[in-house]
Amino acid sequence: MAIERKPIRRGGIRSAGYDRGARVLEVEFDNGSVVQHSGVGDEIGRRFLASASPMSYYKDNIEEEFTIRRIK
Incomplete structure (x- = not known):
């Protein structure tokens, strides 16, 4: 799933994305690792992506x- x-680029997080349909x-992270969390509701996803302090929110x-799966 792409x-x-x-x-x-704040607080140790390089990038993030949310798939509403799949709830993923x-x-x-800044160290290059990539994880996916499944079952994340729309409100949580939106608040995380809009957060002024994304690492704290995370x-x-x-x-x-939420269930975590390491991608990279």
Whole structure:
């Protein structure tokens, strides 16, 4: 599944994208690793992508709440 990521470049996150239909959030970190979280609701996805502090939002609301799969 290819998800289009947009640059974020804040707080350790290089880019991220969200697929509403599949409910999958994909995050690329500054270290080059890429993960996908499944079952992420639209509201969480939108708030994460719009967050002024995306890493904090990720750690507080996504990291341990949704199934994770390492892509790279």
